[in-house]
Amino acid sequence: GAVVSQHPSWVICKSGTSVKIECRSLDFQATTMFWYRQFPKQSLMLMATSNEGSKATYEQGVEKDKFLINHASLTLSTLTVTSAHPEDSSFYICTRYPTLNQPQHFGDGTRLSIL
């Protein structure tokens, strides 16, 4: 079964709205989780590394004030897209490190559509 749960699956909202996406590690405590973004017909781009109990580290070109990451517990990381605009419409996916027993380590993704 799934080892990473992501919620919600779909979000459609108006421009200017802030959207929170949750990512839960179900089978073990994950001190590190990763957030990716995927635009249509493109590959997954790493946005940031979420670290439990400390600040997230962002990849070059990703606005930390725009994409707020919180990793307050060992099983939950959240990504908040603040004041979302149509160009933020994308597929957002979280993951943790794979393990030998559970290599399926991606969440199901959140499709975000900003009108």
Added chain:
Amino acid sequence: GQNIDQPTEMTATEGAIVQINCTYQTSGFNGLFWYQQHAGEAPTFLSYNVLDGLEEKGRFSSFLSRSKGYSYLLLKELQMKDSASYLCAVRNRDDKIIFGKGTRLHILP
């Protein structure tokens, strides 16, 4: 810099064999992944290679040569459901998983 290259698209016939190549140049190497991704879905893990050689898993096999910065995914007895994108990804020295742009595989009946 980090560079992972794979063909953009490939076409093969049902029942045939196809090989998808991947070359990489990354900041360190801690393993190479192959994923399958159907449109609108999250990636599904196929294989993970850390050491050189061939790993076989049913109809799918993955090969790695670290000295050449090269891997391939081999799909045998192709089925229509194998039509998907195949993503090559490298775990670098910072333990980040960096993806190539993916290969869209079209299977013809």
